[in-house]
Amino acid sequence: MKIAIVGGGLGGLSAAITLAKEGADVRLFEQNRHFGGKMMAVDEQGYHFDFGPNTITMPDVFRDVVKQGGLHPDEELPFAKITHHTRNEFKDGMVFDFSTDKAYMKEQLAMVDPKGYRHYDSFLEEIERLYEMSEKHFLHRTFSGFKDYLSPTLARSMTQVRPLESMNHFFKKYFSHPNIIQALNRYSTYIGSNPYQAPATFSMIAHLEWNDGVFFVRGGNTKIAESFVKAAENVGVHLYSGTKVTHIYSSKGSVQGVETSEGDYYEADHVIVNGDLLHAVPELIHESERSKMPDKKLQSMDPSISAFVVMAGLDTKISRLKHHHLLFSHDYKREFNVLKHGYYADDPTIYLCTSSKSDPSVSPEGDNCFILVNAPALPNHQFDKEAYKSHIYDLLGEAGLPIKHHIRYEKVMDPHDIKNTFGAYRGSLYGPSSNSRMQAFMRPFNKSQDMDGLWFCGGSTHPGGGSPMVVLSGQNVANQILGKIVHIE
Ligand SMILES: Cc1cc2nc3c(=O)[nH]c(=O)nc-3n(C[C@H](O)[C@H](O)[C@H](O)COP(=O)(O)OP(=O)(O)OC[C@H]3O[C@@H](n4cnc5c(N)ncnc54)[C@H](O)[C@@H]3O)c2cc1C
Numbered sequence: 478m479k480i481a482i483v484g485g486g487l488g489g490l491s492a493a494i495t496l497a498k499e500g501a502d503v504r505l506f507e508q509n510r511h512f513g514g515k516m517m518a519v520d521e522q523g524y525h526f527d528f529g530p531n532t533i534t535m536p537d538v539f540r541d542v543v544k545q546g547g548l549h550p551d552e553e554l555p556f557a558k559i560t561h562h563t564r565n566e567f568k569d570g571m572v573f574d575f576s577t578d579k580a581y582m583k584e585q586l587a588m589v590d591p592k593g594y595r596h597y598d599s600f601l602e603e604i605e606r607l608y609e610m611s612e613k614h615f616l617h618r619t620f621s622g623f624k625d626y627l628s629p630t631l632a633r634s635m636t637q638v639r640p641l642e643s644m645n646h647f648f649k650k651y652f653s654h655p656n657i658i659q660a661l662n663r664y665s666t667y668i669g670s671n672p673y674q675a676p677a678t679f680s681m682i683a684h685l686e687w688n689d690g691v692f693f694v695r696g697g698n699t700k701i702a703e704s705f706v707k708a709a710e711n712v713g714v715h716l717y718s719g720t721k722v723t724h725i726y727s728s729k730g731s732v733q734g735v736e737t738s739e740g741d742y743y744e745a746d747h748v749i750v751n752g753d754l755l756h757a758v759p760e761l762i763h764e765s766e767r768s769k770m771p772d773k774k775l776q777s778m779d780p781s782i783s784a785f786v787v788m789a790g791l792d793t794k795i796s797r798l799k800h801h802h803l804l805f806s807h808d809y810k811r812e813f814n815v816l817k818h819g820y821y822a823d824d825p826t827i828y829l830c831t832s833s834k835s836d837p838s839v840s841p842e843g844d845n846c847f848i849l850v851n852a853p854a855l856p857n858h859q860f861d862k863e864a865y866k867s868h869i870y871d872l873l874g875e876a877g878l879p880i881k882h883h884i885r886y887e888k889v890m891d892p893h894d895i896k897n898t899f900g901a902y903r904g905s906l907y908g909p910s911s912n913s914r915m916q917a918f919m920r921p922f923n924k925s926q927d928m929d930g931l932w933f934c935g936g937s938t939h940p941g942g943g944s945p946m947v948v949l950s951g952q953n954v955a956n957q958i959l960g961k962i963v964h965i966e
Contacts, residue, residue: 548711922938923954
């Protein structure tokens with residue numbers, strides 16, 4: 478069986494490994510020089526930055542892929558857990574740490590949020606239930622068409638995952654302090670969405686961080702992508718870097734093969750598109766060959782949010798900084814409203830990841846600050862990259878983090894860079910947003926409805942964005958091609 482994979486992100490690599498391990502002849506084409514897609518190492522002047530996934534959850538998902546590639550997961554991926562994993566700072570001076578240490582969480586809640594203190598245990602149970610329902614019914618399957626949603630089991634389970642209430646509404650049932658609710662609402666950004674619109678189903682993300690934990694890989698999270706490449710080579714995947722797929726050919730409704738930027742043609746029984754579907758499909762397939770995915774339909778989808786990122790290598794270590802550190806905006810609702818209308822927030826929530834706090838080896842000389850604020854998907858209103866960067870530094874300075882006086886290395890990436898580097902539709906991080914119920918539960922299907930043998934994996938399709946999810950997506954598609962997924966109706 479011949480397989481061509483368009484894109485070497487985590488989704489494409491994981492699909493490649495599973496298929497090649499079962500004897501398929503797999504060719505994977507990546508337009509960039511590096512594999513791993515948005516999980517991209519930036520190594521400059523003694524500083525390592527993980528562009529993309531900084532917060533790692535569900536480590537077993539990554540371990541499984543490495544194991545399939547015949548490698549030893551503990552050797553390849555030395556995961557470590559951070560117990561008090563996220564420092565949340567608010568404009569009123571309050572500081573609240575998210576942690577998997579239950580006694581510590583209760584101690585903090587007792588002081589600031591008596592309702593949250595009382596409901597903490599039941600909250601943990603409910604988010605775990607939401608996760609388990611999702612895991613059972615959504616995470617390990619592909620979606621091929623609307624008939625998939627007609628399964629009675631799935632329909633029943635869908636009604637049980639709080640699809641009709643927003644994340645913000647759900648969190649308010651358990652907590653009363655606006656700061657705690659704001660910090661929880663931030664989980665909607667993990668799927669590029671707005672907490673006042675996205676269904677409460679996605680509150681299951683809190684389960685991953687509050688119950689299971691936040692992890693990092695010693696030596697850099699980008700070791701995940703490196704280990705996937707090693708695993709892929711180990712099982713015989715043909716990897717082509719710096720090679721763009723320029724066209725997907727079909728005949729009589731079945732895929733035939735792909736053409737690359739080198740002018741080569743490769744026959745394929747199956748083609749898996751890992752690049753952002755909303756961008757790749759119009760680029761690679763004539764509109765006349767995709768009646769179920771015309772340009773108009775693709776363009777009508779609301780994109781997930783993008784990011785404005787500054788990677789700053791410092792000549793010092795700022796002791797106040799934690800590995801995952803947030804400075805929340807004054808008015809979260811306003812921040813999302815501003816983004817929705819294509820503007821950058823003047824009072825944005827700022828996320829800093831300084832992995833050198835847990836692993837000094839990644840940046841021995843000074844801190845490696847990965848600074849991220851939410852950004853609108855393109856096109857956005859007039860925007861000055863330099864001025865916005867200075868504004869972020871000023872806000873950090875006001876919060877007691879004098880980063881701008883200590884910069885030795887700096888790299889900025891905005892939505893244009895994200896679009897151009899990864900082929901991300903309108904610079905969005907995860908393809909379509911999950912703001913509406915329709916888009917949240919009916920993401921573009923994994924199997925093309927237009928062409929036999931054409932599949933989609935990665936953040937823009939099922940089960941959704943976030944690095945463990947895209948890895949599952951690749952696995953699900955591979956298993957479906959191998960005939961290993963049997964849907965329980
Ligand atoms: C700033 C930022 C922060 C993030 N933070 C986190 C986090 O903390 N935790 C987390 O879990 N996730 C995070 N994510 C999300 C995570 O990075 C993505 O969900 C995941 O890496 C996407 O993987 P993917 O397989 O869907 O595709 P991608 O990584 O998008 O890879 C697709 C690849 O396809 C290639 N491609 C596209 N078209 C073609 C073509 N025609 N020919 C050849 N190649 C092509 C692209 O170049 C790209 O490399 C973050 C993302 C960003 C950008």
